[in-house]
Amino acid sequence: MEDPLDCALDLLRRLPPSKMQHNLSKLVQISPDLSEDLLSSVDHQLSSLTCELTGKPFLICDYNRDGESPWSGEFQPKTDGVKPSPALAQLEQAANDAFDTYRELYFGGGLSSVYLWDLDEGFAGAILIQKSTISIDIENTEGTNTGSWDSIHVVQVTPAKKSAVYKITSTVILQLITPPTADAPEIDLGGSLTRQAEMEYPLDNPMSHVHNMGRLVEDMEIKMRSSIQEIYFGKTKDILNDLRSLTDLKTVRNQASLHAQMIGRLQERNKN
Amino acid sequence: MQSAKGEIIQEFLLNSPPGQVSDVYNGSIGLTKDIRGIVDDKEEIAQLVPAFEAHNKVQLIPIKLPDADYETATKADADAPTFDEKLTKLRNAIDEAVAEYVSNYYPSGISSVFVSEDNIVIHIVGNKYNPNNFWAGRLRSSWRLSKSNLKGSIKAQIHYYEDGNVQLNSHKESDTDLPSVVVLE
Numbered sequence A: 001m002e003d004p005l006d007c008a009l010d011l012l013r014r015l016p017p018s019k020m021q022h023n024l025s026k027l028v029q030i031s032p033d034l035s036e037d038l039l040s041s042v043d044h045q046l047s048s049l050t051c052e053l054t055g056k057p058f059l060i061c062d063y064n065r066d067g068e069s070p071w072s073g074e075f076q077p078k079t080d081g082v083k084p085s086p087a088l089a090q091l092e093q094a095a096n097d098a099f100d101t102y103r104e105l106y107f108g109g110g111l112s113s114v115y116l117w118d119l120d121e122g123f124a125g126a127i128l129i130q131k132s133t134i135s136i137d138i139e140n141t142e143g144t145n146t147g148s149w150d151s152i153h154v155v156q157v158t159p160a161k162k163s164a165v166y167k168i169t170s171t172v173i174l175q176l177i178t179p180p181t182a183d184a185p186e187i188d189l190g191g192s193l194t195r196q197a198e199m200e201y202p203l204d205n206p207m208s209h210v211h212n213m214g215r216l217v218e219d220m221e222i223k224m225r226s227s228i229q230e231i232y233f234g235k236t237k238d239i240l241n242d243l244r245s246l247t248d249l250k251t252v253r254n255q256a257s258l259h260a261q262m263i264g265r266l267q268e269r270n271k272n
Numbered sequence B: 001m002q003s004a005k006g007e008i009i010q011e012f013l014l015n016s017p018p019g020q021v022s023d024v025y026n027g028s029i030g031l032t033k034d035i036r037g038i039v040d041d042k043e044e045i046a047q048l049v050p051a052f053e054a055h056n057k058v059q060l061i062p063i064k065l066p067d068a069d070y071e072t073a074t075k076a077d078a079d080a081p082t083f084d085e086k087l088t089k090l091r092n093a094i095d096e097a098v099a100e101y102v103s104n105y106y107p108s109g110i111s112s113v114f115v116s117e118d119n120i121v122i123h124i125v126g127n128k129y130n131p132n133n134f135w136a137g138r139l140r141s142s143w144r145l146s147k148s149n150l151k152g153s154i155k156a157q158i159h160y161y162e163d164g165n166v167q168l169n170s171h172k173e174s175d176t177d178l179p180s181v182v183v184l185e
Helices: A004-012 A017-030 A032-041 A086-107 A208-243 A249-271 B004-014 B021-030 B033-040 B042-058 B085-105
Strands: A047-050 A057-060 A111-118 A123-135 A145-159 A163-178 A186-202 B109-116 B119-130 B135-145 B149-160 B164-177
Touching (some): A004 A017, A017 A186, A017 B004, A086 A123, A208 B119
Antiparallel strands (some): A145 A163, A186 B164
16 A cells, blocks of 8 residues: 555544544644545534524535535635535525425434535535434433434536436444443444445436435435444444353353264264 | 654554554555655654554553463563462462353453462453454453452454444443452462
């Protein structure tokens, strides 16, 4: 592995995901040349700003580094950032409203923001959703359980005659922290998963992009929600069982050896 | 002399997931030509040695003793001399019992028992590294047995990194007063 960017990305899939921001800043410190590439190719937990004009909160990320408020279309602080073309700005507005509804239906809270930008052919967009929870366990006075979900979908849209091709890269960052109690251990379970897909959907009119992107994101999130269940809990449990068995291995070994002996004797008898 | 880059690499090494300290090392030195240059410098390599040692000690990395044929969990106390005859006898008995327990419950576990001052120290570690399927795990525990008390700490770390990076870190402390029957003489 000679390419420095590959080295950096390899490190980031090994170092503790709970310290993602910190690790990223240390990598940029080691090799400042990579900073642009790393910041644009590595997803981390989203932060939010409040729209100065409407008072509504919105999510910011590297795809919206100029701080455009999706609610007012203005930049915060005021800069001459690149704004989407009028047609795309209209689509952006509609997508923000649609994903706000989607988020409320599936997450029952949290925040969502959509940013679109023009490409030479078609356009691209980032669809961001975040929700965090803090639940206070009355049994546990030492701390609170915290959880956070960040989903970052980057879509590239290439329209054809009566359809459009949507390429999506989706990352979900999920962190769960449970402080220790008298009986239970401290648990810090977290990280990120990334999946890609490509779909072609019919396009009746330009606003159909909202429906198509919604359908694609919904499908990705349903699949990834189930992968999370499988990996965070199922796989982790399997690996732990591989480290330490819940049952006495001696019994298992004895049974295996007894089984082997029986088969051996049966074979002997068959020979005779 | 400590360089800022060297310090960051040390921190990365200490944070390596199970079985991947050499991957983290290779990734770190491959990061920039500059770093490779630094690591070629003898002084800089020497600077990373304590980070490797600290990682191995904290993570109970099994080592092969030069004059023995078996692996022992943790370099931490491998060199500790034992003198007291009664304690040595007790250590040997516990060592045997712990080894049996570990072979009964850990598919690939290693244990070590040492005398440290007036106490008996027990280390247990189970490792599974499966880089082909992008996962690794480690369960380690350390126990200190004094005259009437057994204190322990159990840590689990699990890493899954196919198209992602998911890690479980879990930690439990244990503190048990022992019945007088087990009092060490």
